[in-house]
Amino acid sequence: MKVLSAAQIREADKQTILNEPITSLNLMERAATKCSSWITEKLPESKNYIVICGPGNNGGDGLAIARMLWHYQKSVTVYYCNINQVFSVDFSSNKIRLEKETDIKPTELNENNQTILFEENAVIIDCILGSGLNRKTEGWISDLIKELNQLNTLKISIDIPSGLFADDTNHINGDEVIFKADYTLTFELPKLSLLLPEGIYYAGELIILSIGLDYQYINKAESSFFFIQEDSARQLIKKRPITGHKGTFGHAYLICGSAGFAGAAALCSKAAIKSGCGLVTTETALDNDVCILNYAPEIMVQTGDKRSYPSQINPPAKTSAIGIGPGIGNSKETNSLLKLLLNKWNGPLVLDADALNVIADDPTLLSFIPTGSILTPHPGEFDRLFNLKNPLGIERLRKQIEMSTKYSIYILLKGYRTSISSPKGRVYFNSTGNNGMATAGCGDVLTGIITSLVAQGYYPLEACILGTYIHGLSGDIALNEQSEESLTASELINNLGKAFKKLKA
16 A cells, blocks of 8 residues: 555545546545544444534534534534634535534634533544644644643544644654544545654554545555555465475574573574474574473574574575574674674575664674665664664654665664665555564564565565564454553464464465
């Protein structure tokens, strides 16, 4: 799924109106129908709603949603903001229809009156500013958003949280002047800001509702950003030949686990074998072999003569992918080990955790990373690696694209919406996963999955996209039986089979 700019989405609206054909008012009706249906299905017990509308088409959406909720026999109170005595044509049409078909009498808000009568347990629906906003929210509208954010009730934004820019995250505005929603119902395609950390904070759970925008236009529209969903991940899965054997499905070589971090090696190794790899050999510290073999007896374990850290690079003859980093430590010896690997191996590598920290301490190593390699940092590792100080999400994204293109590598920046940048400057955002996965070892599992996929013959970009999707989907399946607090990395591995089965179904 493409991520288009606000200007491109407006053009998609125009092309839909022209080519379907459909009036803008009826397209708004279609959008409102999808929103009101979602709201009533998601919140069947909610009886009271407060809909706050701006003077533009986002406000027109709100007026239509209010009318439909009233027809669902909900108690609906409507407020509309008179900012400069100018209202869009579709806003005005929907206001007339609301007053004609229902008993709702919209109340005007203006610079002299921002009083909202709040009913207990009422759901607030934000339709104030929409995706066309391109300047800072100020004045009494800013005060209104501040007041709404202080209310302890469920909040829904339509299209985009009011005050948030669509193509950027204007975090400089501050928390108080961007509406903070629990859910954001957006239309057809996600906006870029809704996939970046600051935007996610305001948007809450993102719901994408198709309203039938012109797909010919969307398919032709240029974009460097994509949102990975089930259908696109499914298409990447390779069919396993019926005559295949363990040699058919690749041999992954993992370098992980120093003293005290045998768990990182065990998790990474088991994730690799559970993701379809035919053979997995793990290079680790001398005393880690028993822990790994007890956890995953399918793994072949190699050790050098050092108890504190992996001390040799000895890939098997038919190694098809190498992953390095989980739990290896950041020391002079680790630096030497990574340099040795960069000298011995010409193919793409999967670099995670301490391997990235070693490179952050010795940035000259960036130039020696083989093209097509995959780096999997979390935000802290990313910032150390590329010397960023307190960046916003959009700044980190720009740096991610810059470094991928400069070094011809794939950077998988982990987070709630993990982003994958390619050497061509494209970025793919993942749609699976949950905050229960913010726990020790989940990154080690991801490294194992991706290294396994590369070993099986997936191209690096395919391995990143499919591996990240499967990783998150395993977490989502695990959450069905766990709480966010109790979810562990081992449960991700235990649910990999269900995730692959669900995706292939």
